[in-house]
Amino acid sequence: MNTIILYSLILLFLPLAAFAINILVGKRLPRKGDWVSLSAILISFSFALSMFAYMLFIRYDPDFSVEWRWLWIDLGDFVIELGILVDNLTIMMLLVVTLVSSLIHIYSISYMKDDPRYNRYFAYLSLFSFSMLIIVLSNNLFGLYIGWELVGISSYLLIGFWFEKDSASDAGKKAFITNRVGDFGFFIGVLLFFTAVGSFNYGDIIAGVDAGAMSDGLFTAAGIALFMGAVGKSAQVPLHIWLPDAMEGPTPVSALIHAATMVAAGVYMVGRIYPLFSPGALLFIAYVGAITAFVTATIAVVRKDIKRVLAYSTVSQLGFMILALGVGGYVSGLWHLTTHAFFKALLFLGAGSVIHAAHTNDMFRMGGFKKKMPVTFWTFLIATLAISGVPGFSGFFSKDAILASALEFSFAHPGHIMLFILPLIAAGLTAFYMFRALFLTFYGEPQDKEIYSHIHESPGSMTIPMVILATITILITFDQWRGFEYLPLVGEYAGWFQHLIHEPAAIFTGAAAMAESVVGHGASEETAHTIAMWLSIFVAGVGILLAYLFYLKKSLSAEKVSKSLSSIYTLLRNKYYFDEFYGATVIRGVLGLSKASAKFDDTVIDGAVNGTATITIWLSKASRWFDDHIVDGAVNGTATVTTFFGTRLRRLQTGTVENYVSFLVVGILVFFIFQAIF
């Protein structure tokens, strides 16, 4: 077996083993077994790191790819193969997942200290890591679906970890069920592709569809159905509602699952099976992404809870990635996925550090934390600069690339200019709400003296992961800095990400034509990049400036603005009433239907059964009556009649010969009279 595959299998199954150990005996192990999960993920990480090093320093080959297939189910006419596909994209994602996961494990040791279910927490983290790695490594849709569902359940367990709180257990349930709604589409998509091609394997499906196994319409429909899964998992509008609620989970969980990895799974999936999306499907994807990026950014602006700001920000950034993939910006979307994973995890860990100290999520009760929590502040600042798209930081490069792709697409298809406008506004909003959060939390006067008096910087096991993430946030796009290519030794790695990750060949003439029309404008690509860059710097600047004026200098009053725009403000505060809408329609509908079904079952169907019984009983009573009175009556009647005549006739039996002789004479007389008359 190939070494790469062997490494992949080991790094995949170690976390599963850790889960099994911790869930069964974790409580009795020293330190409640946290080291089991931690060492499992660290070993997995070291394997991923060595694969990354191999990819970067030894192969440096854009077309590197290894596949391993395993016959899992064999029914003669029908087989399911599972397997592993490792290429540059896989390795990149493996590194992100295991690295962020390792850091979160370390961070959690302090954060979750004293929790009564400490061992279960680490068991669940391991289960999550395992599930996520299945998604990353799978070479087929069936395996992907398995990982997909397992990620869902680990997320359920972790969101609802503090299940004594009703809000937490509600949120876990909501997350799982909302995801399943998306999975409904996903599974239909899987079925459509499988039925057409006869295999779940990515390569086989791509080859099969390329050979004309599906009609154009079906191909587009199947792609959109698959994408429904991504809408659920990556929390895109209209299935985004679960992610903000998922913030009820412990903050490290939010950082790992609901910022860096699980929610990225949808984006990764789209990237992984990119050729399976027809131009029509891609356009659909682009619009979902653009709308999500914009809508959720507006919601983030009015949140008071620091974690909710980050949650909506995550949804919005995922929208950017989805948009990028939709408009053909394959590399930029996946690049943003990578950079975002680190700075968003960092933001959450920073928020976790603050919450850990202040015991509140409400930013309006914070303020001035900068002095007392310097490490948290500086790392949070770096991440904020990155996500806001300040030049030089990682988020700037990747987001800029997305906007450029969108603009290029709009050049080619002017009718779809909104695909550029919406994310551009969203980028400005991002800078605004992130700096708003930064200012409210760390700057200004402490809003709550009581809280301020007891806050403190978090311990090393929490700050060290933050520092590491901050370092990565800066360094990951170091190669994009001007002059990097002239550096000795490392210079040749300028643009390494773009070198290693490249768009797979489209299988569809239509898709190819569209890609052509985008890429074909060689000149417009340059123009688009330049325009997009300056516009994005401009909107980020405006966003930061406004945040400064509103929340630091206070020369503008947020209250006044919200009053003057009260209808919009209310709409945003209520998150566009998505939850209320679903509550009134889908949930009420299903519950109503379920009540109706149960009632139908009790009254109509069971009623029919019991009715049959009643009728049978009634019939049997009737026949008993009939039996008693008519049939038996007839029998008894016969007897009565017989008795009646018997007793009467008995009197004739007198035993006297004279009587008999007289009867005889009378009889003969009657006989002859009859004879004479008739």
Place this chain on the structure above:
Amino acid sequence: MQNHLLSALTFVPVLGMFAILFIPRDKSYVIKVVAAVTTGIQLWLAVQMYIAFDTTTSAMQFVEHYAWIPAFNIEYFMGIDGLSAPMVLLTALLSFICIFASWNIEKAVKGYFALFLLLDAGMMGVFVSIDFFLFYIFWEVVLLPMYFLIGIWGGPRREYASIKFFLYTLFGSVLILLAMLALYFYNDPHTFNMLTLMETTYDYNFQKWVFLALFIGFAIKVPIFPFHTWLPDAHVEAPTAVSVILAGVLLKMGIYGILRINFPVLPDATLWFAVPLGVLGVINIIYGALCALAQTDLKKLVAYSSISHMGFCLLGMAALTSAGMNGAVLQMFNHGTISAMLFLLVGVIYDRAHIRDVNGFGGLAVRMPIYGGMVALAFFAGLGLPGFSGFISEALTLIGGFGAEHSSSTFRWLTGLAVMGIVLNAAYFLWAYQKIFLGKLNEKWAGLSEINGRELFTIVPLAIITIILGFYPMPILGMMSETMNGIIEMVKSGAITALQ
């Protein structure tokens, strides 16, 4: 070569029953041990069968073939193939486990265990009989002990439930009897031998009528909508172990009958009825799930979930594809283990709290973490989570349903609807779990004791099987695939001959 493994499997419980009848009534411990040993031997025999089973053929194995009532050509004919072998295994396993789940029975111990063993023998007999007459006798044998087990050891409405169960199934039996006699007299020479019955080509209209009669008879057992309302009542009233047997084995007898007799004997009618069967399957899935969502009695909820889960079997069968048929039988096996776990776990809480109302609890996960964990595991298995066996069988039936070659577009829509059932399944299981285990601890139940060793002993083996088959289902799938593909072949080729 004839050995007597199947007779032994069937009649060992009968021997155990007679042994129990000779034990004095007050020696209840001895009675339980005898029952445990009897079912233990049966399980051991079933494992021997599993080891010796040849997975490369669809022919009958372990055949025992003797003349019995020659005047009517009735034979003592037993044998198993890939369809019945998993059911034999399941029956032996659940019977053994249920003896331990019945350990708390105090009322009329002797009668309970004697009847239980008789029930066990009847179920086993159904799965190993190849002679229709023999099959029918065992089918009826099952009925009586079940009636008494619910009617005597059941809950408050036990009499209503047991009579409903008895009359309903008896009604079905009558239809099966009529169909059996019709088939018997159609053939010349008259025969009850199922293998011979399969070789005959029947008149199309005759097939339809016989199919319907058999189908209704079997559908009542499955149960298939709208013949299902005896099930929730029977489950609610039945003692835990009897519920386990009811859901785990008895329901399977219905589908087994359809697959064993309807499909291969009446191929044209099978194709004729494929779409209605698929529709009924989807109704079972969706309607069962919707009804489950409305229940507050936990046992009733699980009962309706059974109806929903059996729907997947019907959809898979109706599609007549390899994935669908194998998935259906795998689903039978998996539902056997998973629903057994569910009912055992409901029994655990009912024994302690004496209520089953979902709203009456709250926060139990804090008080009973192991129990909470086991229920979570069983619920996750029930809602079709990957890593548990139910996921694979449900996925197979859906894949099979979607790929149906006859009426393919109808089946695509049906399967699409069925996939929606998966969302609903998640909804009611998670809802029930939240109500019982999550949130603040309801102080009323602060004194509840954790699940004990005996109870864990009944549940853990099932959990392990569920997980192993969830990762690698071939140990069961491998047994059946030859046979199931053979049945598909029989239906398709049989139907073609008839149409010519």
